[in-house]
Amino acid sequence: MIITIDGPAGSGKSTAARKLAARLGFPYLDTGAMYRAVTLAALQDGVDLGDEAALTAVAARDDCQFDLGPTHIRVTLRGHDVTEEIRSMRVNDHTRYIAASPGVRRILIQRQRAVAARLGSVVTEGRDQGTAAFPDAEAKFFLDATREKRTERRLHEMLADGEEVTSAQILANLDARDRTDVERAVAPLRAPPDAVRIDTTHLSIAEVLDKIVAHLRARRLVDG
Numbered sequence: 393m394i395i396t397i398d399g400p401a402g403s404g405k406s407t408a409a410r411k412l413a414a415r416l417g418f419p420y421l422d423t424g425a426m427y428r429a430v431t432l433a434a435l436q437d438g439v440d441l442g443d444e445a446a447l448t449a450v451a452a453r454d455d456c457q458f459d460l461g462p463t464h465i466r467v468t469l470r471g472h473d474v475t476e477e478i479r480s481m482r483v484n485d486h487t488r489y490i491a492a493s494p495g496v497r498r499i500l501i502q503r504q505r506a507v508a509a510r511l512g513s514v515v516t517e518g519r520d521q522g523t524a525a526f527p528d529a530e531a532k533f534f535l536d537a538t539r540e541k542r543t544e545r546r547l548h549e550m551l552a553d554g555e556e557v558t559s560a561q562i563l564a565n566l567d568a569r570d571r572t573d574v575e576r577a578v579a580p581l582r583a584p585p586d587a588v589r590i591d592t593t594h595l596s597i598a599e600v601l602d603k604i605v606a607h608l609r610a611r612r613l614v615d616g
């Protein structure tokens with residue numbers, strides 16, 4: 393069974409996806425980590441981020457490994473563990489170029505489908521999972537929250553990771569990423585028409601999870 397969870401940065405989708413996967417005993421696929429890893433590889437190589445052919449070539453090299461655990465994902469790029477580095481502000485500031493590349497998106501979607509086919513069941517999280525990657529998924533969710541709440545969550549995460557950032561920097565980065573997520577020509581961020589929409593602004597993680605599980609139960613996709 394494929395369960396997709398899409399939404400903008402700070403909507404709470406990563407935590408919800410991780411917790412849901414752990415609860416169901418499914419692997420969890422963080423597709424944002426794939427875009428982040430390609431971004432880091434392109435930055436390391438000094439590639440022109442406007443050069444579509446060069447970006448596609450970086451993605452095609454496939455020198456990145458994803459260790460999908462029940463509650464974690466560890467990312468290795470060219471033999472180095474980059475799990476933390478792909479969450480840095482430097483990578484945050486450049487993912488939008490990579491996310492806008494049709495060639496990179498084509499390659500990463502192929503990889504996502506291959507992972508899902510190999511694993512059988514998966515909770516997959518991103519921007520286009522229910523629209524472009526898995527249009528036939530059994531269950532689709534779209535999470536969102538106010539811009540202020542999303543900024544607050546992102547700030548907490550980054551400070552906890554030891555990044556020195558201000559709320560203003562996070563807000564600017566979030567706005568820039570929102571714009572490119574929504575406006576890009578290929579696979580823009582859209583709620584799939586058949587997705588269950590959840591506004592997480594005033595909900596705890598446990599409440600979001602309860603809503604998702606209640607929906608899956610109502611559709612008899614999970615027991616209980």
Ligand code: DC
Nearest residue numbers: 423424425427487488491518519520
């Ligand atoms: O969810 P995240 O913040 O880790 O995503 C990192 C970047 O990748 C962000 O710019 C959006 C982009 N992304 C995407 O375009 N499609 C996905 N399926 C997942 C992430």
